[in-house]
Structure formats: C-alpha cells, structure tokens
Amino acid sequence: MAKLKDLALREERLIGGHRLCPGCGHSIVIRQILRTVENPVVIANATGCLEVCTTVFPYSAWKTPWIHSAFENAAATVSGIEAMYRALKRRGKIKPEKEIKFMAIGGDGGTYDIGLQSLSGAMERGHNMVYVCNDNEAYMNTGGQRSSATPYGAYTTTTPVGKIKKGKQQFRKDLTQIMVSHNIPYVAQTSPARWKDLTDKAKKAFDVEGPAFLNVLSVCPTDWKIPTSMGLRITQLAHDTCFWPLYEVENGRYKINYKPKKKLPIEEWLKPQGRFKHLFQPENRDIIAMLQEDVDRKWEELNRLATYESSTA
Amino acid sequence: MGKRVVMTGNETVAEAVRQINPDVIAAYPITPSTAVVEYISQYIADGLIDTEFVTAESEHSALSACIGAAVGGGRVVNATSGQGLALMWEMLYIASAMRLPIILAVINRALSGPINIHGDHSDTMGARDCGWIQLYSEDCQEVYDNILQAVRISEHIDVRIPVIVALDGFITSHAIETLETEGDEDVRRFIGDYIPLNSILDIKNIVTYGAIDFQDYYFEHKRHQLEGLHKSAEVIKSVGKEFGKTFGREYGFFEGYRLDDAEYAIVVMNSAGGTVKTVIDDLRDKGRKVGLLKLRIFRPFPAIGIAEALKTKKVVAVLDRTSSAGAQGGPLFNEIRSALYNEPTRPKAVNYIYGLGGKDLTAEHIRGVYEALERIDKSRKIDRLVDYLNLRE
Numbered sequence: 001m002a003k004l005k006d007l008a009l010r011e012e013r014l015i016g017g018h019r020l021c022p023g024c025g026h027s028i029v030i031r032q033i034l035r036t037v038e039n040p041v042v043i044a045n046a047t048g049c050l051e052v053c054t055t056v057f058p059y060s061a062w063k064t065p066w067i068h069s070a071f072e073n074a075a076a077t078v079s080g081i082e083a084m085y086r087a088l089k090r091r092g093k094i095k096p097e098k099e100i101k102f103m104a105i106g107g108d109g110g111t112y113d114i115g116l117q118s119l120s121g122a123m124e125r126g127h128n129m130v131y132v133c134n135d136n137e138a139y140m141n142t143g144g145q146r147s148s149a150t151p152y153g154a155y156t157t158t159t160p161v162g163k164i165k166k167g168k169q170q171f172r173k174d175l176t177q178i179m180v181s182h183n184i185p186y187v188a189q190t191s192p193a194r195w196k197d198l199t200d201k202a203k204k205a206f207d208v209e210g211p212a213f214l215n216v217l218s219v220c221p222t223d224w225k226i227p228t229s230m231g232l233r234i235t236q237l238a239h240d241t242c243f244w245p246l247y248e249v250e251n252g253r254y255k256i257n258y259k260p261k262k263k264l265p266i267e268e269w270l271k272p273q274g275r276f277k278h279l280f281q282p283e284n285r286d287i288i289a290m291l292q293e294d295v296d297r298k299w300e301e302l303n304r305l306a307t308y309e310s311s312t313a
Numbered sequence: 314m315g316k317r318v319v320m321t322g323n324e325t326v327a328e329a330v331r332q333i334n335p336d337v338i339a340a341y342p343i344t345p346s347t348a349v350v351e352y353i354s355q356y357i358a359d360g361l362i363d364t365e366f367v368t369a370e371s372e373h374s375a376l377s378a379c380i381g382a383a384v385g386g387g388r389v390v391n392a393t394s395g396q397g398l399a400l401m402w403e404m405l406y407i408a409s410a411m412r413l414p415i416i417l418a419v420i421n422r423a424l425s426g427p428i429n430i431h432g433d434h435s436d437t438m439g440a441r442d443c444g445w446i447q448l449y450s451e452d453c454q455e456v457y458d459n460i461l462q463a464v465r466i467s468e469h470i471d472v473r474i475p476v477i478v479a480l481d482g483f484i485t486s487h488a489i490e491t492l493e494t495e496g497d498e499d500v501r502r503f504i505g506d507y508i509p510l511n512s513i514l515d516i517k518n519i520v521t522y523g524a525i526d527f528q529d530y531y532f533e534h535k536r537h538q539l540e541g542l543h544k545s546a547e548v549i550k551s552v553g554k555e556f557g558k559t560f561g562r563e564y565g566f567f568e569g570y571r572l573d574d575a576e577y578a579i580v581v582m583n584s585a586g587g588t589v590k591t592v593i594d595d596l597r598d599k600g601r602k603v604g605l606l607k608l609r610i611f612r613p614f615p616a617i618g619i620a621e622a623l624k625t626k627k628v629v630a631v632l633d634r635t636s637s638a639g640a641q642g643g644p645l646f647n648e649i650r651s652a653l654y655n656e657p658t659r660p661k662a663v664n665y666i667y668g669l670g671g672k673d674l675t676a677e678h679i680r681g682v683y684e685a686l687e688r689i690d691k692s693r694k695i696d697r698l699v700d701y702l703n704l705r706e
Binding site (some may be wrong): 066 | 411515
C-alpha cells in the first residue's frame with residue numbers, strides 16, 4: 001500500500017476554491033480517495049453539499065470527469081456510464097490507455113435514504129464501481145435535518161429538543177451491514193481520521209472487479225456544532241468509543257482494522273458535539289445509557305464475526 | 314426495398330431497436346410496454362445485437378442510467394408506459410436540459426388512479442413540457458418509421474434533444490399489423506454513426522456535467538434549451554423528407570386526410586386516426602365535406618402549419634385522449650385553439666375527451682362528432698365547449 005509522501009505527490013483532482021465549509025470532512029475524504037488510484041476516475045455525485053459547493057457555474061473544482069444529475073440516483077447514473085464504457089470498449093470505439101474507474105458519491109441522505117433503492121440495484125447488478133457514502137449523519141445541505149443515519153438522541157432541525165422529545169427517537173440504520181448483505185466483493189467502514197485506513201480501503205475498493213462500497217464517517221463542523229479545527233480529532237473518538245468501528249468485509253470475510261487500546265465510554269464521542277449537548281442534562285442520562293448499550297452490543301457482534309487486522313501497521 | 318412483415322406494436326419497437334443496435338439500453342418492464350424489453354433481451358441472448366442492457370430496478374433509475382450512458386457518448390434507448398413515465402418525470406427534465414439524444418418509446422397508458430393498464434395519453438401529455446420532442450404514431454408502420462427518424466432528429470447537432478415516440482397501449486402495442494421494414498444495412502446507412510459530443514469518457518477533455526446554476530445563468534441556459542427545441546422543427550421536417558426519399562414514406566408535422574377542401578375537421582393523435590379515416594370515407598361518399606388532421610409532432614408544437622391548415626374551416630373538433638384537470642379542455646385542444654387565435658379568420662372549435670383508461674372509440678362516436686360539427690355550423694352556437702365521448706354520466 002502507498003506511502004503518505006507518494007500519495008501527497010499525486011495529482012489533485014478536487015482542487016481548492018470550492019465553497020465547502022472550513023473543516024468539512026467531504027473534501028478531505030474525496031481528495032484522499034482519489035489519490036489512491038492512478039487510473040482516470042469518472043464520478044457521479046448525488047445532490048448534496050459536495051455537489052453544490054464544488055460546481056457553481058461557471059466554475060468546477062473537479063479535474064476529473066464528473067456529473068451530477070439528481071439526488072437519489074448517483075448509483076444508477078454510474079451504472080449507465082459504466083455500461084456505456086463497456087459497450088464502447090467492446091465495439092472498439094474507445095481505446096483508453098488505462099482502464100477508467102467509476103465512482104459514485106452520495107451523502108447519507110442520498111445513500112441511506114432517498115438513494116437506497118438506486119444503490120441496491122446498482123450493487124446487485126454488479127457494475128464495476130466504487131460507491132462512497134460521505135456520512136455526516138444528517139441532511140446538512142438543507143441545514144441539518146435528520147436522516148436514517150442520524151444517531152439516537154441527536155439534535156437536528158426535524159428532531160429538535162423540546163419539553164417532550166429530546167432529539168431523534170430512533171437508532172441509526174446500519175447501512176454497512178445492508179451492503180454486506182448484497183454479497184459484493186468489498187464493503188468497508190472508514191473515516192478521514194485515519195488516513196491510512198481510508199486510503200488502503202479506497203485502493204482495495206478500486207482494485208476489485210465489481211462493486212465496492214465505502215461508508216465514510218465525514219465530519220460536519222457546522223451541524224455537529226464543533227470547532228472547525230477539531231473535526232478529525234472528534235472523528236477519532238468515534239473509533240475509540242467503537243461508535244464507528246473501522247472494519248472491512250472482503251468477499252464475505254470480516255476484518256476489524258482498528259481496536260482501541262482502551263475502549264472509551266460513549267460520552268467521550270458525544271461530549272464535544274453541540275448536537276448531543278442536551279443528553280448531558282440529568283433527566284436525559286438514560287439516553288446516553290441506551291447509546292452505550294447499543295454500541296456495546298454491536299461491537300460485540302462485530303467481534304464475533306471478524307478477525308483483527310490492523311490497518312495502521 | 315423493404316419487406317412486408319406482421320408484428321405487434323411492441324415487436325415493432327423492438328425490431329427498430331434491433332436494427333439501431335444501440336450501445337446501451339436501460340429499462341424497467343411495465344405493462345403494456347413489457348414485451349419491448351423481453352424481445353430485446355432475447356435478441357441479446359441470441360447474439361443478434363451486442364447492446365449493453367442495464368436492467369434497472371425502477372424507471373427512475375432506468376432513465377438515470379440512460380442519462381449516464383448518454384453522457385458517455387453513445388446511442389441510448391429506453392421504453393416505458395404510464396406510471397413508469399411518471400416515475401421518470403424528474404429525470405426527463407434533466408435529460409433534456411443536458412441536451413442528450415435519448416430515444417424513449419412510450420407505450421401510452423392511463424395514469425393511476427384509479428390504477429388502469431390501458432391506453433390513454435395522460436402519461437405523455439403529463440410530460441409535454443419537459444423539453445423532449447414528442448412524436449405520435451397511428452400504427453405499427455408509423456411506430457417503426459418514427460423510431461428510425463427519432464435517432465436522426467435527436468442526434469442532429471442543432472437539436473441534441475431526447476425524443477419520445479408514443480404509441481397507444483394495447484390498441485397498437487398488442488395488435489398485430491402488417492408493415493414494411495427496411496433492410497438492416499439500409500437502416501444503418503440512414504441513421505449513420507453516432508458522433509459523440511462532450512463525452513464524460515473522454516479523459517483528455519475533462520467535462521463537468523450538471524453544475525449548479527443560480528439566478529445568473531439558469532434562465533439563459535433554459536433559453537438555449539428552448540432554442541434547440543425550436544430548431545428541431547426544421548430538422549424534423551428535413552429528416553421526414555429524407556426518410557420519404559430513402560424509403561418511400563414521407564413525414565411532416567401532421568397528416569391531413571381529405572383535409573384540403575374540407576369544411577369540417579377532426580383533430581386526433583395516435584391510433585384513433587384510423588377510426589376517423591374510416592368514418593370520413595363514409596361521410597365523403599355521402600358528399601359531406603369533412604377531413605382529418607392527425608398530429609404527429611406534439612412537441613415542438615407546429616402551430617403555424619396547423620393554423621394554416623385549419624383557419625378556413627367552419628368548425629373543428631379536437632379529440633383529446635386525456636383530461637387536463639381544471640383546464641378549458643384537453644391539452645391538444647388548448648394548443649390548437651391557441652394556434653388559431655390570431656388568424657383573421659378562424660373556425661369554431663370544440664373539444665371531446667375520449668378513451669380514458671382504454672375506453673373504446675368507435676365509428677359511431679366519430680359520426681356523432683361530425684353531426685355535432687354540422688349542428689354548430691348551422692346554429693353558430695356551441696352548447697358544450699368540452700364534451701365526452703362514450704361516457705356513462
């Protein structure tokens with residue numbers, strides 16, 4: 001796997017000047033992923049912060065072929081592009097020097113919710129693509145409404161904290177597991193807090209024949225209500241509390257890629273984030289207990305399924 | 314020279330697609346268009362064509378995949394009906410705004426609710442303002458000819474706009490008719506090679522598709538798009554002429570049947586044209602001066618040609634196979650009446666809604682329409698601007 005200094009020298013395909021917020025995880029994630037592959041990459045981007053902020057006409061921050069068509073259909077759009085690539089190559093109408101790779105990008109809204117059907121269809125059909133979900137746990141492009149990736153108890157504008165209800169009333173959907181159930185060659189959960197984990201997984205995802213899915217916890221300083229400089233450190237706490245375990249499933253084989261030396265209590269992940277602030281009031285402590293129980297149960301389950309193979313070696 | 318064959322409408326669509334041998338098809342089965350994708354799947358399984366078929370999990374994804382495929386720089390085909398077209402609605406606008414030449418065969422079906430699988434035009438009429446060209450087809454022959462011409466029209470450099478080719482569900486899609494098809498080589502020569510433009514797979518010339526337009530550019534870009542649609546009218550005309558020269562069947566914006574000297578005119582689209590022609594022949598035998606205007610192109614609407622053809626008539630009946638809820642009659646009626654408005658002389662015009670959900674339209678109903686036209690002419694009075702045919706009240 002590549003070294004940091006080699007990756008750093010590779011061409012930048014998502015360039016500066018875009019309008020993402022300071023500290024946004026999305027551009028870090030995509031820049032790191034694109035550096036792991038030397039082939040051309042054609043991207044379809046679902047509607048969302050990344051799409052809106054990188055292509056304000058007449059500007060584009062993309063130095064790689066890119067399309068946005070709608071919100072719920074990035075996977076279907078790539079399906080069509082990839083099918084056309086196969087058709088034209090077979091018919092000798094294009095002869096690329098290097099194989100073209102295909103990537104779809106969606107936020108958690110475009111992936112867990114409105115785009116789930118399109119994603120599922122594309123994965124089942126077996127298109128050769130890497131689907132990257134930039135999961136920041138709510139609809140941030142429209143100002144922070146809940147998604148099915150929003151954690152229990154989190155404040156969003158559609159799960160506000162009031163006299164009766166204290167944030168989101170449901171646990172988040174486990175999309176990574178849903179993707180594992182599609183029996184595709186490669187599924188992984190990762191984050192930009194651990195660059196090596198992210199880039200190794202991106203490389204593997206591009207290298208497999210067929211569909212691969214990367215679920216990336218991508219910090220949103222604006223709506224997680226944290227300082228812009230703290231994003232990756234707080235993301236690391238998602239790993240150290242096992243709220244967002246780093247693991248991969250290669251041809252059905254589970255591997256955990258990071259085990260904290262000391263598993264931290266869930267409070268450590270919740271505390272620095274304004275969206276969980278209300279949970280620390282005495283009357284809401286039971287929600288924190290529920291979250292801890294949920295994390296513990298899932299971490300245990302994952303450990304039953306997986307072997308351990310560090311990505312930081 | 315072509316050969317006489319016997320086919321259903323769906324098989325005709327599939328046969329034209331086989332001859333086009335598009336690079337990519339992305340589609341989802343729905344009654345009554347399902348047989349189209351079944352035939353095409355069999356052609357692929359038998360190696361008759363080497364098209365990539367994206368068996369999408371919904372019509373929304375099917376058209377999304379068509380958009381992806383089309384930006385990849387090749388020929389793309391899709392087929393659907395009713396609810397399928399409704400589910401594509403969001404993507405219809407995006408396909409036309411991106412100026413992508415996609416061919417979509419729509420086997421017309423009534424929109425739910427209530428759910429109904431039979432033919433009316435509520436699906437394509439619901440999509441009339443989405444920026445696509447719309448060609449309508451009376452029978453299998455026109456289906457075949459329209460699809461081949463649609464390739465040329467949509468890919469023309471002045472146009473670059475997707476095309477819907479419409480045919481009536483069941484009446485045309487499932488009925489067996491004779492038609493003339495052309496040789497594979499002749500068809501390939503007529504449609505020519507696809508010329509890619511701004512392909513997303515051209516990695517030496519990197520493109521961004523679908524950037525966000527704010528207040529400053531959206532209007533201008535929509536204006537460009539409208540210009541392409543306006544320009545398509547000339548291309549539709551010249552392709553129709555060239556098709557006539559090549560294969561002996563010429564096409565324009567509409568077909569006038571015994572229309573030139575007619576005092577009364579009936580306007581329809583799709584399969585009803587055949588029924589109306591039969592009635593007109595009977596009435597002409599009795600010395601009645603009545604003709605048919607069967608519209609082929611609904612978008613772009615050929616208003617000038619239509620006004621020219623109808624302005625000297627005494628009374629015109631426009632038959633709509635859809636209801637435009639809350640409007641002053643159906644969409645075809647509104648377009649026709651509007652086309653005539655600024656003419657110094659113009660006929661009286663009435664509207665009949667017919668055939669919703671596949672309800673029959675028989676010769677008897679058309680004779681009733683003719684009698685009403687005569688009555689209006691004599692009394693110079695319109696009792697009901699919008700009426701219904703074959704409806705239990």
